[in-house]
Amino acid sequence: MIGRRARTLLAATVLACCCAAAWAHQFHVGITDVSFNARTGSTEIVHTYMTDDIDALLANLYQRQFDLTQPEHEAVLRKYIEKRFWMQSADSQRLPIRWVGLRVGAESVVIYQEIENTPLSKTAAIHDEVLTDFIAEQSNTVTLHGKDMITTLIFERKNPDQGVR
Amino acid sequence: MPTLRLTPCALAALLLQAPCRADDDVLQRVLVGGSRASVLGVADSANAGTVDQKQLAARTVYRPGELLEATPGLIVSQHSGEGKANQFYLRGFNLDHGTDLRTTLDDMPVNQRSHAHGQGWTDLNFLMPELATRLDYRKGPYSAQHGDFASAGSAAVTYANRLAQGVASASIGQNGYARAAIAASPEVNLGSGSGNLLSALEVLHNDGPFRHPDDYQKVNGVLRYSQGYANNGFSVTAMAYRATWNATDQVPQRAVDAGALTRFDTIDATDGGAARRYSLSGVWRRTGSDSSSKASAYLIRNQLDLYSNFTYFKDDPVNGDQFSQPDRRITSGFNASHTWHAHPAGLQSSVTIGAQLQNDNVFNGLHNTKARRRLSTTREDHVVETSVGLFVDNSTRWTQTFRTVAGLRADHYRFNVASSLAANSGTSNASLLSPSLSLIFGPWKRTDFYVNAGNGFHSNDARGTSSTIDPRSGQAAGKVPGLVRSRGMEFGVRTEIVPKLQTALSLYRLDFDSELTFVGDAGTTEAGGPSRRIGIEFSNYYKALKWLTVDVDVAFARARSRAFSPQGNHIPGAVEGVGQLALTLNQLGPWSGALRLRYFGPRPLIDNNSVRSKPGTTLNGRIAYQLGKTMKVELEGFNLANRRDSAIDYLYASRLAGEPEARDDIHFHPVESRSARLTLVKNW
Numbered sequence: 001m002i003g004r005r006a007r008t009l010l011a012a013t014v015l016a017c018c019c020a021a022a023w024a025h026q027f028h029v030g031i032t033d034v035s036f037n038a039r040t041g042s043t044e045i046v047h048t049y050m051t052d053d054i055d056a057l058l059a060n061l062y063q064r065q066f067d068l069t070q071p072e073h074e075a076v077l078r079k080y081i082e083k084r085f086w087m088q089s090a091d092s093q094r095l096p097i098r099w100v101g102l103r104v105g106a107e108s109v110v111i112y113q114e115i116e117n118t119p120l121s122k123t124a125a126i127h128d129e130v131l132t133d134f135i136a137e138q139s140n141t142v143t144l145h146g147k148d149m150i151t152t153l154i155f156e157r158k159n160p161d162q163g164v165r
Numbered sequence: 166m167p168t169l170r171l172t173p174c175a176l177a178a179l180l181l182q183a184p185c186r187a188d189d190d191v192l193q194r195v196l197v198g199g200s201r202a203s204v205l206g207v208a209d210s211a212n213a214g215t216v217d218q219k220q221l222a223a224r225t226v227y228r229p230g231e232l233l234e235a236t237p238g239l240i241v242s243q244h245s246g247e248g249k250a251n252q253f254y255l256r257g258f259n260l261d262h263g264t265d266l267r268t269t270l271d272d273m274p275v276n277q278r279s280h281a282h283g284q285g286w287t288d289l290n291f292l293m294p295e296l297a298t299r300l301d302y303r304k305g306p307y308s309a310q311h312g313d314f315a316s317a318g319s320a321a322v323t324y325a326n327r328l329a330q331g332v333a334s335a336s337i338g339q340n341g342y343a344r345a346a347i348a349a350s351p352e353v354n355l356g357s358g359s360g361n362l363l364s365a366l367e368v369l370h371n372d373g374p375f376r377h378p379d380d381y382q383k384v385n386g387v388l389r390y391s392q393g394y395a396n397n398g399f400s401v402t403a404m405a406y407r408a409t410w411n412a413t414d415q416v417p418q419r420a421v422d423a424g425a426l427t428r429f430d431t432i433d434a435t436d437g438g439a440a441r442r443y444s445l446s447g448v449w450r451r452t453g454s455d456s457s458s459k460a461s462a463y464l465i466r467n468q469l470d471l472y473s474n475f476t477y478f479k480d481d482p483v484n485g486d487q488f489s490q491p492d493r494r495i496t497s498g499f500n501a502s503h504t505w506h507a508h509p510a511g512l513q514s515s516v517t518i519g520a521q522l523q524n525d526n527v528f529n530g531l532h533n534t535k536a537r538r539r540l541s542t543t544r545e546d547h548v549v550e551t552s553v554g555l556f557v558d559n560s561t562r563w564t565q566t567f568r569t570v571a572g573l574r575a576d577h578y579r580f581n582v583a584s585s586l587a588a589n590s591g592t593s594n595a596s597l598l599s600p601s602l603s604l605i606f607g608p609w610k611r612t613d614f615y616v617n618a619g620n621g622f623h624s625n626d627a628r629g630t631s632s633t634i635d636p637r638s639g640q641a642a643g644k645v646p647g648l649v650r651s652r653g654m655e656f657g658v659r660t661e662i663v664p665k666l667q668t669a670l671s672l673y674r675l676d677f678d679s680e681l682t683f684v685g686d687a688g689t690t691e692a693g694g695p696s697r698r699i700g701i702e703f704s705n706y707y708k709a710l711k712w713l714t715v716d717v718d719v720a721f722a723r724a725r726s727r728a729f730s731p732q733g734n735h736i737p738g739a740v741e742g743v744g745q746l747a748l749t750l751n752q753l754g755p756w757s758g759a760l761r762l763r764y765f766g767p768r769p770l771i772d773n774n775s776v777r778s779k780p781g782t783t784l785n786g787r788i789a790y791q792l793g794k795t796m797k798v799e800l801e802g803f804n805l806a807n808r809r810d811s812a813i814d815y816l817y818a819s820r821l822a823g824e825p826e827a828r829d830d831i832h833f834h835p836v837e838s839r840s841a842r843l844t845l846v847k848n849w
Contacts, residue, residue, distance in 0.1 A: 070752070
C-alpha cells in the first residue's frame, strides 16, 4: 500500500516537472525501473529514454543514421548503454547485467536488461551516466522496487555514482 | 522478455513531445525506423538535402567522386586518366573540374582556386567511401554560409569520427582493377580523456578499358583522433594521398569513324600525371542549450604534375602539342561560427555569425613538353591568393507555418601574381556583398513551399586579374575582374502528402554577370558574356517496401548567353537534362543490392548549336550477400548495357600525325565499357 502511494506520488511529480520543463523549452529525462521478478528469480531493469535523445546521441556519436530494429545497429546502442550503466554489489563487484532487448517507438526507446538469478538486495550501488554525458540537462530517475519500499535515485551529470542504501 | 513494471504515469510523462534542442539546425535528424529522414520544416529550399551513410554505402560507384552523384541532378564523369579531377555537370552547367560547385570535406575546401589546369579544380580521388558518413548538398546561391564556387551548388562530405564497426575489404575486377582497404577506430586513452583513433588505409590499381592502360596506382591514408561527440568535442586529422597514372585523353571522332583508332585508343601514350595531397586539419564544436560554436582549421599541401595533349600535332607538327601544368600549393585556412538561439515573443529564432579565412600559396606553370620532357615554358607564376569572408544569417520561425532565413555575406579577395612575364604580374583586390533571403511556407498537409533569392559568386583565376599579354601569342590581353557575381531565384515545393513518398520540385533561374573562364590549356583568360539558366528539377524518394526504395530524379535546364552574338547564344557544354532511376534493396534476407540507370543529356558543342553531343545512358548495379554476421560478398557491374556513349564531347580543331592540316571535329572520351568487380568485406 505504501509502495503504491509512493509510486503514484512519484509519477505525479515527474509528470508535473516534465510539463513545467516542456514549457521552459526543453527537458531530457530517462526513467529506469529496477525490480525483482519472483517467478524468474531475476532482477529486471527497464530503461525508457526519449527517441529524440537517443537519435541525437547516436547521430553525434557516429555522425550517421541507425535503424535500431536491425540487430547490428541495436548492438551500437547496447555498447553505449553497457558502458554507462552498471550495478555493483556490496563488495564492489559489477553485477552481470544481461542485455535482453529493446523496443523502439516514435516517442520512446525501451531497453530491457536483467541480472539472472539475483535478488534486488544484491545491488549496493549504481552507476548511471546514460545520456548525461551527452546532454548537460539530462536527468535519469532510477526507481528500485524493493520488497517493502521504493528507492528513488536521480542521476545527473554531476553525480553518476550513487549507493542504494 | 521480463515483465514491464514501468509506472504508467511516469511513462506518460516521458512521452510528452520534447521540444527542439538548441542546436537543432546543425544536428542531423536521424530516425529509428529505416527510411530517409524527413526534412520538412527543416530545409531552407526544395533542392537541399542530406544523404546518409547507408544510402552512400548502397551506391555503385566506379570512382570515389561519383559519391557526389547522390546529389539529384549532378553528373560526375572522367575525361582523362583516372587520377585527374572529375568533370562535373549540374543545373545546366558544364562545371569543368569544379567551377561553381563548392566541395568540402569536414570543412576543408576541395576546390583549388587559380589552379594550373582549371579554376576550382576538384580532385576527389582521395575520398575514401568507407569513411564517408554523410553528404549535405544544396543548390543555388541562397546561403550566406557558402561562398566561392557555390552558385550552382555545394556538396559537403563528412567523415566519421568513429566507426560502428571496423571494416576490411578486398576487391578484384576487370581491366586491372584491384583494391584493398582497412579502417577501424579503436578507443584510446591519451590521459586527457578517452577518445577514438580512426585509421584507414587504401591501396588501389586500375587500368581502365583503354588500349594504353591507365596504370592508376593510389595509396591513401587517414588518421584521426577525436574526443567527445560531434556537437561537443574535437577531432584532429591527418590525411595523405598519392597517385600516378597514364591518361587516355579525348580522341577525334573522324579517326574512330575511319577505323584508324578504336574508341579506347590513346594518341599520346605519354599523357598522364601524378598527384599528392597531404593535409592536417582540426574541428572543434561546443553546443549548449542556447548557443553553439564551431571552429576548424586546415593546412593542405597539394602537388600535381599533369601532361595532356588535346590537339596532337596542330601547333607543333614536329614535337606534338603535349603540355604540362604543374601546380604546387599550400592552402591554409580557418573557419569559425557562432550561433545564438532565442525565443523572443514566443518566436524561434537563431542568429549565426561566421568568418572564413583562406590563403593559397601557389606555384604553377604551363610548359610545352614532349613525352613529359620540357621543351619550352609558356608561363610560370607564383600566386598568393588570400580571402576573407564574413557572414551573418538569421533563421526565424514567425508562425507555425512561416519561416524566413535571411543572410548577408561579405567577401574580400587579394590576388598577388608574380609571373615569368613582368607584364602579367601585379596585385589586385576585389570585394563583393552577397545578400540572400528564403521564405518558407508550411508545412500544410506535410507540404512546404519555398521562395529563395540570393547573390553568389565565383572567383576567377588570379592570373587573369593581372595578365595584360597573352603569353602564347604575345598579343595584348585584357584583365578580368577577380570576382564574378551570380544572381539566383527559385520557387520550390517539397511534399510528403503521399505516404512513403518524398517529393521535391524546383523551378530556378541563375544569372552570371560573365561566364569567365581561365583556359588553362592555353594559358589565357576568356571573358564570356553574361549568361542565364532557367531550369526545373523534380526529385522523388519512395520507400515502396521495407526492403525496397526507389529514387527518380529528372532535371532540365536551358542555358543561354545573354550577350548578343551573331554566331548564337548557346553555351558549349551546358547539359540540358539529366535523370536517374535507382532501385535499392535492403534487408531482403541476406541479400541486398542496387540498380541505377543514369541519363546524361545532350549538350550543344558550339554557340550556334549546329553541333551537339548525343545523350548517354549508363546502367550500374550491385548485388551483395551477407555471409554470417560479419562477412559480405558483393558483385558490382558497371555500364551493364555496354553502351558506347561519351563521358564528354568537345568541338575543336586538331591535327593527327600525317594529316595535312588541322580539322574541326568532335573529340570524345568514352564511357568505360562493361566491367565487373568482386568485393569481400569483413566487419568486426
